[in-house]
Amino acid sequence: MKEVTATIITIGDELLIGQTIDTNSAFIGQELTKAGIWLKRRVAVGDVREEILDALAQQSRDNDIILVTGGLGPTADDITKPALCAYFGASLVVHEGALQNVTDIFNRLGKPVTDRNRRQAEVPDSCTVLPNQRGTAPGLWFEKDGVVYVAMPGVPHEMKGLLLDRVLPKIRERFTLPAIAHRTLLIAGKGESEIAEILENFEGSLPPSIKLAYLPAYGMVRLRLTGKGDEQSSLEAAVAARFDLLKGLVAEWMVADEDISLPEAVSRLLKSKGRTLATAESCTGGAIAQMFTARPGASALYNGGVVSYSNEAKQDLLNVSAATLASNGAVSEATVLEMARGARHALRTDYAVATSGIMGPDGGSPEKPVGTVWIAVAGAAEARAQKFSFRFDRARNIELTAHNALNFLRRFVLEMEGE
Amino acid sequence: MKEVTATIITIGDELLIGQTIDTNSAFIGQELTKAGIWLKRRVAVGDVREEILDALAQQSRDNDIILVTGGLGPTADDITKPALCAYFGASLVVHEGALQNVTDIFNRLGKPVTDRNRRQAEVPDSCTVLPNQRGTAPGLWFEKDGVVYVAMPGVPHEMKGLLLDRVLPKIRERFTLPAIAHRTLLIAGKGESEIAEILENFEGSLPPSIKLAYLPAYGMVRLRLTGKGDEQSSLEAAVAARFDLLKGLVAEWMVADEDISLPEAVSRLLKSKGRTLATAESCTGGAIAQMFTARPGASALYNGGVVSYSNEAKQDLLNVSAATLASNGAVSEATVLEMARGARHALRTDYAVATSGIMGPDGGSPEKPVGTVWIAVAGAAEARAQKFSFRFDRARNIELTAHNALNFLRRFVLEMEGE
Incomplete structure (x- = not known):
């Protein structure tokens, strides 16, 4: 053709x-x-x-x-x-x-x-x-x-x-158009070049009619197989067989086995478990809230959130203690854990995710340089925090923080509730 | 050259x-x-x-x-x-x-x-x-x-x-590069083709070395004069003279006389008055908060906000009364006014801006079709609300709501405090 x-x-x-x-x-x-x-x-x-x-x-x-x-x-x-x-x-x-x-x-x-x-x-x-x-x-x-x-x-x-x-x-x-088949999966927590090393033999073994593409996206990688042929159903079967092999090779880092965004993957996970979410954002300033609310039907899982930009907002709306802020600072494990717990309580949800960090260009110090971020999640049983370091400009640091917070939340929910 | x-x-x-x-x-x-x-x-x-x-x-x-x-x-x-x-x-x-x-x-x-x-x-x-x-x-x-x-x-x-x-x-x-001079202004509240009618004679009177460009941006228009010549200072003077004429012609709708975004114009206005801001967002879901926090130094004017997606969040965090929600619904003048007042109070700021609307694709009704939006601002002296109707997809409705909310806030602050 x-x-x-x-x-x-x-x-x-x-x-x-x-x-x-x-x-x-x-x-x-x-x-x-x-x-x-x-x-x-x-x-x-x-x-x-x-x-x-x-x-x-x-x-x-x-x-x-x-x-x-x-x-x-x-x-x-x-x-x-x-x-x-x-x-x-x-x-x-x-x-x-x-x-x-x-x-x-x-x-x-x-x-x-x-x-x-x-x-x-x-x-x-x-x-x-x-x-x-x-x-x-x-x-x-x-x-x-x-x-x-x-x-x-x-x-x-x-x-x-x-x-x-x-x-x-x-x-x-x-026009007479050919058959096309795409299969895409989303990976988080592993860089493009490391994945490429792992997939070198797989990629070399693909027939000429099927191609593998790497599509980077804020701290994540999308991998897509595209097949082109004359007949749709046999083409789809051929691509599906290769896709199963691919999934096996990257299972450890796979977030979704279809072409969806991370907010969509997290939304589906929470909906499938019947769980609700709240956000408590300092450094991301509403970026995580917006990722959920940009999607139709968000109200089924997202109750709302607090953009606690000032310390007073963290105290008044999220019940972060003045003592915690005074002794640890706003960008700290203790503060972000209290933010997550406070948001979960204030918005009466099953889960909450919280961020606090220094996005730049100003505000850094030798102990907490620009790009230092604490992310926390809280559920009914426990809360957990992790420190991240990003080294880009303000806009990219915000996006990376938001995406890593969603992935941190996703892994936490999976651990608490199972696949 | x-x-x-x-x-x-x-x-x-x-x-x-x-x-x-x-x-x-x-x-x-x-x-x-x-x-x-x-x-x-x-x-x-x-x-x-x-x-x-x-x-x-x-x-x-x-x-x-x-x-x-x-x-x-x-x-x-x-x-x-x-x-x-x-x-x-x-x-x-x-x-x-x-x-x-x-x-x-x-x-x-x-x-x-x-x-x-x-x-x-x-x-x-x-x-x-x-x-x-x-x-x-x-x-x-x-x-x-x-x-x-x-x-x-x-x-x-x-x-x-x-x-x-x-x-x-x-x-x-x-390379030897020519002299270039740009002057840009931002307009809100008037469509591109109406502005073009107003500026038809002005545009026709421009010398060949100076061009006028229309740059649309979510409910706003940017107008830019570009001059190209051999000598920088005389070129800048020529462009500045035309720019003054242009400003006079569009003064009524001008938001800024430089190439800045609406969030930047509003941030500068609030900073120049030494005022602080809070946000209470339902339908925009964090988009307004993000417009402010994306900018370095936002903490000088922005204390924070609430994304009150659920009715409970409106009541618990913004003190919207259950009676108001029951008799008027979440998308109403009464609710959005209470949201703005509540956010101003909860976040202890001089001003607050609030949004509540139906962004689509679902959730509309004959009385309140998709695209119905209420925007409110609150200051020390008074609060004010206005109804808007947008007719686009969800993403664009959210952006238009956020931008119109900023412009509504800007006009309110100017009216309260003077230029």
């Missing part, structure tokens, strides 16, 4: 000058990979007509699909749409459906429709219009010399809706 | 398949722009030798600088370094300084140095080695036919250190 390949072309000065982080491309890459399309390249160009035309011409030489994002908003489309017209030999015309959509959106908002808004409904006359239910700029589907081109607005939730609802279904109709 | 142009080539399957979001390119883009280098393009290719070679050849045709990131880690460098050798006609040799660095790092970690680690110190013999103080893979600087190529590891904090400490200083020595 001939491989179907794609390139993403992202248009917009704001991406090149780094004012916007390109999250769209990661989303598109995931969806294309799941669909069995090989994303060969990603190219970002500025709001420059010649750059857009060159990128379209170059990328269409060795790709079946060109996905264009950005450059279609109300303040930016003066360059992209004329460039598309030039490339496809088309003229701009008003599309009645798109105009109705623009009018409906502004009527709902109770705002007047300006000329600039109305121009969002102008499209090149050679394209198929893909309705955008989340915004004013429609998707534009072109075909030229056997290559499919799709232009989508750059606003993430609009692009996502268009891609999933309109573009991918149309691509599946238009 | 001839413009100095650059392209970023990012190497790694993990970026194409969307398992990693490319934050490196945004950072590099910002730093290049600040330095007066025009980042023309960004290209991402997979771990495929031919793709890497093609990208190097193509991008060097019309650029002065090619920055390569990724593909140098312990499990990935089997493709990138040989490809660089092939491109530059070089051979891999062990670099003594880089080897010493690898050995030092593993000694500090108390871990053995494996062959795989040692290979990190192998470099193409035609390059200048740029020492990496944050990791094992050094930066590699090449020159060929007047074009500079720099390969850096993809780990963000390693790349950032190399770029700032080694690469940019060397680029400044090697």
